[in-house]
Amino acid sequence: MAVSTRRLQKELTEITTAGTPCGITLLKADDFQTWFLTLEVLGESLYQGEVFALMFRFDSQYPISSPAVQFVNDETYQPPIHPHVYSNGHICASILGSEWSPVLSVIAVCITLQSMLASCKDKTRPPDNDRYVAHAPDNPKKTRFVYHDDEV
Amino acid sequence: MDDHRAVRTLYSGSSDLFNMNEATIEDTIPKDRPLIAPLAPMGVLRAEYENGNQVFVQQIDWLVNNGYKGIRRTRGDGDCFYRSLAFAYVERIMNSEDVDLNVMRAISTLEATPQMLLEVGFQELVFEDFLDIFKDLITRIVQPEPGRSRLTGRVLFDTFNNAEESNSIVMYLRLLTSAQIRLAPEDFAPFLFHPEIGEPMETVSFCENFVEAVGKEADHVQMTALTRALKINVNVAYLDGHARSDGVVTVDFVKFDNATEPEEPISLLYRPGHYDILDSKDQEDLTSLDPLW
Numbered sequence: 129m130a131v132s133t134r135r136l137q138k139e140l141t142e143i144t145t146a147g148t149p150c151g152i153t154l155l156k157a158d159d160f161q162t163w164f165l166t167l168e169v170l171g172e173s174l175y176q177g178e179v180f181a182l183m184f185r186f187d188s189q190y191p192i193s194s195p196a197v198q199f200v201n202d203e204t205y206q207p208p209i210h211p212h213v214y215s216n217g218h219i220c221a222s223i224l225g226s227e228w229s230p231v232l233s234v235i236a237v238c239i240t241l242q243s244m245l246a247s248c249k250d251k252t253r254p255p256d257n258d259r260y261v262a263h264a265p266d267n268p269k270k271t272r273f274v275y276h277d278d279e280v
Numbered sequence: 281m282d283d284h285r286a287v288r289t290l291y292s293g294s295s296d297l298f299n300m301n302e303a304t305i306e307d308t309i310p311k312d313r314p315l316i317a318p319l320a321p322m323g324v325l326r327a328e329y330e331n332g333n334q335v336f337v338q339q340i341d342w343l344v345n346n347g348y349k350g351i352r353r354t355r356g357d358g359d360c361f362y363r364s365l366a367f368a369y370v371e372r373i374m375n376s377e378d379v380d381l382n383v384m385r386a387i388s389t390l391e392a393t394p395q396m397l398l399e400v401g402f403q404e405l406v407f408e409d410f411l412d413i414f415k416d417l418i419t420r421i422v423q424p425e426p427g428r429s430r431l432t433g434r435v436l437f438d439t440f441n442n443a444e445e446s447n448s449i450v451m452y453l454r455l456l457t458s459a460q461i462r463l464a465p466e467d468f469a470p471f472l473f474h475p476e477i478g479e480p481m482e483t484v485s486f487c488e489n490f491v492e493a494v495g496k497e498a499d500h501v502q503m504t505a506l507t508r509a510l511k512i513n514v515n516v517a518y519l520d521g522h523a524r525s526d527g528v529v530t531v532d533f534v535k536f537d538n539a540t541e542p543e544e545p546i547s548l549l550y551r552p553g554h555y556d557i558l559d560s561k562d563q564e565d566l567t568s569l570d571p572l573w
Contacts, residue, residue: 131409131444138405191406192447192494229492230451231406 132190136160139233152238161186164200165238167245174251181205182241183217184234185267194228196269197237209251212244216261218268220254222275316367316440317353321562325351333521338529343517343549343558346531350559351549358495361503361548361555362450362457366414367440368546368557369512374421374431383422385541389511390415393456396509400462402455410452413445434566451494453506458487460505471501497553500534507536513545517558520551 143154148165155164163184169175181200187193199207199217207217214220223232223240232240254260265271322344329336352367354360373382390411397407417439420431429435440446461468465483472486473479475497481489490496498506507514514536523529535545547558 131413131448134409135405142405189443189447192444192451226495227489227493229454229488229494230410231402231455231492233403233406 130188131192132186132188133160135191136186139235142233143235148235149239151242152235155181163234165234166205167238167242169242169245171246173246174248175208175245178208179205180208182238184237191230191233194224194269195234195237196267197224197241198268208245209253210245210248211250211252211254214254214257214260214264216264218260218264218271220273220275222273224268225273226275313353313355314441315355315357315363315443315446316437318437318566319350319352319559319561319564322349322351335521335523335529336519338523339519339521339531342529342531343519347560348517348547348549348558349562352557352559354556356554358497359447359450361498362453362506363440363446364548364555364557365506365514365546366449366453367436368548369510370418370421370431371433371436372544372546373418374433374436380422383418386418387415390418393459393509396459396463397455400459402459407452407455410448410455413448414452417445417449433564437566447494454492454494456509457498457502457506458491460509461487461491461501464505468501468505475499498555503536507538511538511540513537513539513543514548515545516548516550516555518550 137160140157143157148154151168151170153166155166157163163186165182165184167180167182168178181204183198183200185196187196198219199205199213201207201215201217207213207215212220219241221241221244223229223237260271322340326337326340329340352364354364354367369386373379373386376382394404394407394411398404416425417431417436420428420435422430424430440449461472462483469483472481472483474481474486475490491498491502503514503516516534516536518532518534520532534550537545549556549558
């Protein structure tokens with residue numbers, strides 16, 4: 129069995145037996161290509177009462193290769209307004225690009241994004257949102273993001 | 281759930297519009313080179329420097345005159361130190377005189393490592409498949425699985441050129457290196473600097489960003505930690521293009537001596553930014569395909 133399948137099976141087993149951390153639920157994981165999870169920031173934050181959905185896409189080299197992760201943007205879910213989240217749902221976070229490590233699981237990515245939202249002090253879109261969204265590739269892994277120290 | 285693995289340092293920013301929609305990050309890694317190349321005579325490397333820095337040429341000649349006749353090149357994807365070391369480590373066990381003893385020794389060293397990884401907070405599910413692949417490969421030196429051939433030079437070469445298996449082994453070595461650094465912070469902390477900006481770094485963020493992350497090059501700290509965890513000796517020949525002040529050209533070796541029993545070191549070649557494997561042979565026979573394979 130491929131390493132990617134073995135690993136995702138284990139992650140799924142852990143989610144279904146041990147459960148997910150607070151504010152994170154598994155929405156859909158019918159195969160080992162695309163998973164959906166919901167994300168919500170508990171406690172006091174700029175996102176109180178908002179529920180977001182994350183889409184994870186895995187290629188055959190997962191977990192050596194990072195998953196393509198983005199916020200869902202459809203009739204039910206909209207991406208959070210955040211300086212590192214584009215209105216098409218793409219996320220600029222180094223752990224999804226150059227700092228990716230297979231020690232991060234799907235749940236660990238969710239928790240990191242949850243804490244990114246929880247610590248946000250300025251609910252705005254990235255300054256280059258419109259230009260980016262107009263030309264963005266379908267898969268956010270095809271974008272070469274430039275990462276800066278997270279001050280937001 | 282315990283969330284040790286959870287919140288990571290998160291650097292974020294904006295997309296780079298100049299580069300946007302160009303090649304993917306993966307495309308910047310040279311794919312034309314195999315992950316691990318067949319053994320080649322040093323003359324091949326020498327030819328690349330003949331029209332350039334003559335000290336390099338003399339250093340290559342020095343290596344040949346001192347018994348390093350061959351070079352096995354690895355792809356320059358940031359994983360080259362780990363991949364070179366892993367290949368040379370398994371190959372040396374495979375070609376050793378007392379194969380049974382050396383396989384047993386390597387397996388028992390590796391079987392003690394998950395405890396280290398768990399201790400520093402890695403979840404079993406993130407590393408066990410990588411370890412299994414590495415252990416299975418070494419075990420196959422003496423004990424072929426049903427329907428699979430015993431490990432030969434050809435099989436070893438093919439395995440290390442299979443991205444999934446090769447990268448799994450590299451990843452295990454990265455996690456082991458990280459665990460070793462995290463478990464002995466007093467030994468390593470004074471030497472943890474950001475490789476680009478030179479600022480001192482905290483142990484955990486150094487490990488997350490420059491050891492555990494895929495494709496990040498290894499330096500002295502990582503090499504010390506990994507040779508200690510694997511209990512091996514490694515000599516790294518530094519091909520730096522500099523002659524001594526008296527004009528004599530030699531090659532300096534940086535030695536990592538962490539074997540518990542006397543053993544010949546694994547020899548690697550360092551050129552600024554890249555590691556390859558040095559060998560006393562200058563060619564190998566990769567044609568011997570096992571009928572079972």
